[in-house]
Amino acid sequence: MHILLVEDDTSLAAALCKALRQKNYAVNTVATGREALHVIRTEKPDMTILDLGLPDMDGIEVLKKARHSQPEIQILILTARSGTEEKITGLDSGADDYLAKPFEVDELLARLRVLERRLGSAKTSLVAVGDVVLDTTTNMVSMSGQNVELSRREYSLLRSLMENVGRVQTRSVLENRLYSWGEEVSSNALEVHIHNLRKKLGSDFIKTVRGVGYRVNQL
Incomplete structure (x- = not known):
């Protein structure tokens, strides 16, 4: 955000x-x-x-x-x-x-x-996509009832995708939500975060839209 x-x-x-x-x-x-x-x-x-x-x-x-x-x-x-x-x-x-x-x-x-909660598709503090639930009040994520440990940026990235479920988020939009001005960002930083999230949530949870960005689909 x-x-x-x-x-x-x-x-x-x-x-x-x-x-x-x-x-x-x-x-x-x-x-x-x-x-x-x-x-x-x-x-x-x-x-x-x-x-x-x-x-x-x-x-x-x-x-x-x-x-x-x-x-x-x-x-x-x-x-x-x-x-x-x-x-x-x-x-x-x-x-x-x-x-x-x-x-x-x-x-x-x-x-x-x-x-x-007025932004994106989120209407409450809980954002659920399939078995994955993100709580914007506690900054906690669970999958099938089990807590999933995420880094600060992994959480922010997942939140941006889940709150805009079904919508493609471009690389530049996601990077703006993850990094402040002046922060050094490696060229593959976003891909690394996506890779880590897929390892923790399943390889099919985050979809790549080639040449555009990433998307989470409603399951």
Whole structure:
């Protein structure tokens, strides 16, 4: 899951990136509205966490332009503007949720899980395909009732495929959800993760769509 964090407070941004990456999110961060809009238009993150108090333009303007550019993107506002009027303005301008500063990271994570369930085909915290069940709340995977041990990136890759069951996920989309900016990625890293998942879940669970990407079919 690819998140864009738009936050000009560098210490807060660093702390949030660390917390989100520990929960298997790929997170990229920018500090201005113009940078945010460029990334949203060109890289299409799954979700955006947007601070309204940006140095170069008002966050509400960024929100409106982001919503116009990518109508399907999930946007959560983070802001010190905690009044009811500001909340209504944000939601009316296209935000999917609103979290006032200061806040607990656990609450942010819970709200992100709600937004995630609006993406792809997942409607609850449990995503099941055949005998494989993925729990987005606990980050656990089981097969035929037995827990399956996965690495952080194996889990993220499997989640992206299972939440979009029946849909082909391209290589670039999957890599964007697995890796943040600046991370070194070997040319065969994705194939290695796919290979490991097939060893653990069965060779036929993940299908290769030659020249396009990968897909999990509903069994």
